[in-house]
Each structure stands twice: as structure tokens, then as C-alpha cells.
Amino acid sequence: MKLTILGCYAATPRTITNPTSQVLEIKNRLFLIDCGEGTQVQLRKNKIKFSKINHIFISHLHGDHFFGLIGTISTFALLGRTTDLHIYGPKGVKEIITLQLKLSNSWTTYELFFHELESKESEVIFEDNRVIVKTIPLKHRVYTNGFLFQEKPGERKLNVEAVQQYDIHTAYYQKIKGGGDVTLDDGTVIENEKLSFDPIPALSYAFCSDTVYNEAIIPIIKDVDVLYHESTFLESEAALALKTLHSTAQEAATIALKANAKQLVLGHYSTRYDGIERFKVEAQEIFPNVLLGDDGVSFEW
Amino acid sequence: MKLTILGCYAATPRTITNPTSQVLEIKNRLFLIDCGEGTQVQLRKNKIKFSKINHIFISHLHGDHFFGLIGTISTFALLGRTTDLHIYGPKGVKEIITLQLKLSNSWTTYELFFHELESKESEVIFEDNRVIVKTIPLKHRVYTNGFLFQEKPGERKLNVEAVQQYDIHTAYYQKIKGGGDVTLDDGTVIENEKLSFDPIPALSYAFCSDTVYNEAIIPIIKDVDVLYHESTFLESEAALALKTLHSTAQEAATIALKANAKQLVLGHYSTRYDGIERFKVEAQEIFPNVLLGDDGVSFEW
Numbered sequence: 176m177k178l179t180i181l182g183c184y185a186a187t188p189r190t191i192t193n194p195t196s197q198v199l200e201i202k203n204r205l206f207l208i209d210c211g212e213g214t215q216v217q218l219r220k221n222k223i224k225f226s227k228i229n230h231i232f233i234s235h236l237h238g239d240h241f242f243g244l245i246g247t248i249s250t251f252a253l254l255g256r257t258t259d260l261h262i263y264g265p266k267g268v269k270e271i272i273t274l275q276l277k278l279s280n281s282w283t284t285y286e287l288f289f290h291e292l293e294s295k296e297s298e299v300i301f302e303d304n305r306v307i308v309k310t311i312p313l314k315h316r317v318y319t320n321g322f323l324f325q326e327k328p329g330e331r332k333l334n335v336e337a338v339q340q341y342d343i344h345t346a347y348y349q350k351i352k353g354g355g356d357v358t359l360d361d362g363t364v365i366e367n368e369k370l371s372f373d374p375i376p377a378l379s380y381a382f383c384s385d386t387v388y389n390e391a392i393i394p395i396i397k398d399v400d401v402l403y404h405e406s407t408f409l410e411s412e413a414a415l416a417l418k419t420l421h422s423t424a425q426e427a428a429t430i431a432l433k434a435n436a437k438q439l440v441l442g443h444y445s446t447r448y449d450g451i452e453r454f455k456v457e458a459q460e461i462f463p464n465v466l467l468g469d470d471g472v473s474f475e476w
Numbered sequence: 477m478k479l480t481i482l483g484c485y486a487a488t489p490r491t492i493t494n495p496t497s498q499v500l501e502i503k504n505r506l507f508l509i510d511c512g513e514g515t516q517v518q519l520r521k522n523k524i525k526f527s528k529i530n531h532i533f534i535s536h537l538h539g540d541h542f543f544g545l546i547g548t549i550s551t552f553a554l555l556g557r558t559t560d561l562h563i564y565g566p567k568g569v570k571e572i573i574t575l576q577l578k579l580s581n582s583w584t585t586y587e588l589f590f591h592e593l594e595s596k597e598s599e600v601i602f603e604d605n606r607v608i609v610k611t612i613p614l615k616h617r618v619y620t621n622g623f624l625f626q627e628k629p630g631e632r633k634l635n636v637e638a639v640q641q642y643d644i645h646t647a648y649y650q651k652i653k654g655g656g657d658v659t660l661d662d663g664t665v666i667e668n669e670k671l672s673f674d675p676i677p678a679l680s681y682a683f684c685s686d687t688v689y690n691e692a693i694i695p696i697i698k699d700v701d702v703l704y705h706e707s708t709f710l711e712s713e714a715a716l717a718l719k720t721l722h723s724t725a726q727e728a729a730t731i732a733l734k735a736n737a738k739q740l741v742l743g744h745y746s747t748r749y750d751g752i753e754r755f756k757v758e759a760q761e762i763f764p765n766v767l768l769g770d771d772g773v774s775f776e777w
Contacts, residue, residue, distance in 0.1 A: 187551040212547045239552040246513040247540045250488040267579040278568040
């Protein structure tokens with residue numbers, strides 16, 4: 176699982192910082208999460224192939240999370256894309272995009288599918304044979320969802336030495352990978368554990384931005400491997416965080432702790448601060464495993 | 477008069493090139509012309525003060541000319557702007573912007589005035605005591621206008637030595653600047669030419685992008701000081717220019733020649749070419765005074 180942060184600063188794009196957008200590579204799928212202005216250029220800078228992105232998830236309709244969407248969609252069309260593109264986001268996103276395409280008399284060369292979200296409960300919005308994606312209802316100034324990406328557990332790995340030792344026919348291999356025992360011709364039952372190894376653990380990633388401190392999300396993201404939680408402010412601006420329905424680094428860390436996350440990634444920093452190191456220091460007073468998200472940075476798990 | 481080109485490449489923003497946007501400073505007014513994605517960052521890079529921009533002109537609703545508008549408007553609001561902002565552009569621009577502001581529940585801190593254009597004839601869309609702006613109807617795939625910015629002639633300059641010599645009272649100075657003669661107490665009439673110098677010549681600037689080669693614009697831009705005319709293609713792609721309703725560098729030069737422009741500035745280059753020097757070479761075969769527009773470049777007249 177690989178996370179590439181294209182932008183993770185709040186409010187307005189600047190010469191040196193970009194608004195929210197990130198790419199999650201999980202089980203060989205590439206998901207684009209949020210799409211602030213300039214995302215298509217950040218994709219190019221980070222050498223992400225446009226053609227590998229088939230699903231875009233938009234948390235909410237504040238500009239720093241979606242003003243780059245129409246440009247990305249248009250550029251995909253200008254480049255002659257033919258593969259379907261799926262957009263998941265709040266109700267209204269379809270109207271905005273189609274109005275702009277209509278007024279510019281520029282239609283896409285590919286099918287564009289909108290999956291508009293309105294539910295205030297967590298729901299499954301994407302599922303295939305490898306990955307499942309659920310919404311994480313967040314509390315912000317407009318209707319907002321985070322997204323939980325979960326790998327499905329893979330097959331068990333064949334213990335090649337063991338199956339050869341028991342002289343097991345290849346016809347049984349798929350059954351073994353699926354967790355089944357094998358009965359030999361003489362009636363002996365060989366337990367699966369002797370014939371296979373555990374699968375690579377299924378990983379999960381939760382994207383939570385933007386949101387005020389909200390313990391209601393904890394059951395949804397419980398035991399998540401990696402939690403990206405917005406930390407717009409330092410603790411000195413805790414009152415402002417509450418007022419604007421954002422979080423502090425310590426609040427992000429508290430959610431990570433209570434949700435038993437293995438790793439916390441911070442981001443969505445207010446540009447009022449000179450540097451971001453202090454966000455990590457404050458978060459680590461509560462939760463140890465903190466990574467500082469930053470534009471152009473990638474993490475792998 | 478100073479022109480700063482923020483972006484002048486066609487189609488999609490890239491890591492090294494920006495879509496159309498430029499700032500014209502004329503008679504101490506600052507006009508933003510077109511607003512492709514990333515314009516607000518280009519404004520910052522070129523140290524243009526956001527607060528000095530009160531008028532934005534949008535030629536047409538193709539993405540590379542206006543996808544940065546909503547972000548620019550939003551950022552002005554986030555920075556607490558209170559001064560009125562006027563947007564001039566094709567019918568539909570108001571619906572796009574207000575829909576996005578509504579869905580993000582983010583209203584501006586300042587008054588936003590839309591001047592929607594529908595006419596197919598040239599019309600005056602802005603006028604104050606120093607500058608007049610007219611549309612230049614262009615031929616493109618959607619409804620498109622260029623814009624002609626004209627300085628109004630200034631006052632004549634007082635010939636300080638002469639007025640002292642004739643011992644003329646300061647009460648007459650404004651009359652002299654306005655072109656009036658002065659009658660002395662003894663009845664002698666002193667002609668204005670003896671008391672003042674010609675005003676600084678009034679300059680004009682025509683922005684023509686995007687458009688196919690179209691001689692119908694020549695009467696509107698006749699004798700213009702500076703003509704920015706799109707040159708998406710080189711002559712080798714003349715057929716493609718016609719098909720996509722764009723122009724070649726030589727077509728831009730032909731318009732400059734026939735309109736008796738003093739200076740041609742090229743731009744809106746297709747990104748298919750390795751460099752832009754060839755655009756100048758081809759244009760100069762027809763019209764000598766050619767400047768290559770490029771991102772971040774300024775010209776003064």
C-alpha cells in the first residue's frame with residue numbers, strides 16, 4: 176500500500192504549497208482522493224499516470240478539496256482517454272461538472288459516472304475482488320465524508336515444500352490457498368496449516384479531512400493500519416479549530432489513539448505557521464507513531 | 477502600459493507551462509484577462525497584488541481560460557477582501573460561479589458583479605475617466621470575445637516656463653491643460669500651443685484569443701499599439717488551425733499587418749512543439765515587430 180501526498184495544506188494554493196489531494200495505491204488499484212486546484216500538475220510532477228486513475232473520491236465541496244476536479248476531468252478528455260471514470264462525492268458535484276462541460280461545449284471522450292453521496296451513515300461505496308471502500312461521515316461546515324479503504328484478505332500462500340513432501344496433486348492447490356484441508360488417498364487428513372502460510376495481512380487506510388474532533392468516527396476506523404487525520408491547527412489555536420470545525424494535531428492524535436490506529440499521518444496544515452515540525456511534536460505527546468504528510472511525499476506499508 | 481503574461485500555453489496546465497492569463501496595467505488600472513487553472517499561484521509568483529485587481533475579463537468558457545476563476549474569487553474572499561469585484565464574461569459564468577459558492581456554502585466577503593456578454597457586435601463594457609474597454613467578437617468553437625483596452629487621451633502638459641513668462645495666474649492652469657487659450661488683461665490672446673505641450677499619447681491594447689483567422693476584427697483593432705493574437709500553431713499545422721478554429725503565427729502576423737498594429741505579441745502556443753522561437757520566425761516573414769509572449773514575461777510601452 177502506497178500513499179502519495181500531492182497536496183496537504185489548507186485554504187489557498189500558494190507557490191510552495193498545494194491544497195488537498197492524494198493518491199492511494201492499494202492492491203494495484205490507484206485511487207485519487209480529493210482534487211484541489213493544481214492537482215493535475217501535481218500528478219504530473221509526481222509521475223502518476225493519468226490512465227491508471229479510474230476512481231476519484233471527493234470529501235466535500237470546499238474549493239481546496241475539489242476546484243481541480245473539472246480541470247483533471249477535462250485534461251483526461253483532451254488526452255483522448257476512453258476508460259470509464261467514476262467520481263464519488265457529495266450531491267451537487269455532478270451538477271457543477273456537467274454545467275461546466277455544457278457551457279464549454281466540451282464533452283468527455285470517456286464515460287463519466289457520478290456516485291453522489293447524501294447518507295449520514297457509513298456506507299460501502301466501492302467494492303471489487305480486492306478492495307472495499309466505505310464512507311466515514313465527518314463533521315464540517317458542509318456535508319463531508321472521509322473514506323476507509325480496506326484490502327480484502329488475500330489467498331493463503333502455498334507451502335511448496337510441504338505439498339511436495341505429501342505428494343499432493345496440483346488439483347488441490349486452489350483449495351489449499353482458500354484455507355481447505357486435504358484428504359489423502361489413504362484417508363489421512365492433512366490440515367491446511369501444514370500446507371500453507373498465512374496470507375499477507377490485509378491493510379486499511381482511513382482518510383479523514385476536513386473534520387472537527389469527532390469520536391463518532393472511532394468505531395468505523397477501529398484498528399485501521401494508517402489514519403490520515405486533518406490537523407489544521409496547533410493546540411494554541413484549539414478554540415479556532417472548534418469554531419471552524421477543524422482539528423488540532425493533538426485531537427488527530429487522540430482519535431488515532433482511541434481508534435487503535437497503527438500509524439497516524441498528519442496534514443491539512445494552516446498556512447499561518449512557519450513550519451510543520453511542531454504538529455508532529457504536539458501529536459506525539461499523545462500518540463507515538465506520527466508521520467508528517469507533506470506535498471510530494473510518499474509512504475509505503 | 478505594462479503587460480504581464482501569467483500563462484500563454486494552450487490546452488492543459490503542465491509542470492512548466494500555464495494556461496492563459498495575463499495582467500494589463502494601464503493608466504494605473506490593473507485588469508486581469510482570462511484565468512486558467514493556477515492563475516492565483518501565477519499572480520503570487522509574479523508579485524501582483526490581489527487587492528489591486530477589481531476587474532476580470534473572461535474571453536470564453538473553455539477550461540484553459542477560466543478554470544482558475546472560482547479559485548481566484550474564493551481566495552480573494554478567504555483573504556478578507558471587501559472591495560467590489562467585476563467579472564466580464566460570456567453568459568453562463570455567473571451560474572457556474574454562484575453554483576459553486578452555493579454548494580460550498582462559501583460566500584464572498586465582497587460584492588461580486590457579473591457583466592454577462594451575449595452580443596455578437598463590439599460593445600463598450602467598461603469605461604471610466606482614464607480607460608475604455610470594448611469587446612472584439614472572435615470566431616471560436618464557443619462564444620468568445622477579445623478585449624480592446626484604450627487609454628483616454630490625458631491632459632496637455634503645462635509649459636511652466638511659458639506661463640511664468642506671460643505671468644499667467646494659476647487659476648488658468650486647468651483651462652490650459654484642457655486645451656484652452658488664455659486672454660490677458662490687455663486683450664492679447666495667447667494660443668494654447670504656446671502654453672502647453674502635447675499629452676502623452678494614449679495607448680491601446682487588443683487581446684485576441686482564442687480565434688480562427690478573422691479579418692472582421694480588423695476595423696475594431698485598427699491602428700492598435702499592441703496586439704496580442706493567439707498563435708496556437710505553426711504554418712505546418714494550418715489545416716488543424718482551421719479545423720479547431722485557432723490561428724497560426726503567420727495568420728496572427730497578417731492580422732497585425734492589415735490592422736496596422738505597431739506591435740504583435742504571440743501566445744497560446746500548442747504544447748506539441750519543443751520550443752516557441754519558430755513562432756516568431758514564421759510571424760516575422762509577414763510582420764516585423766513581433767514579441768514572443770511567455771509565462772512570467774512582462775513588456776512595457
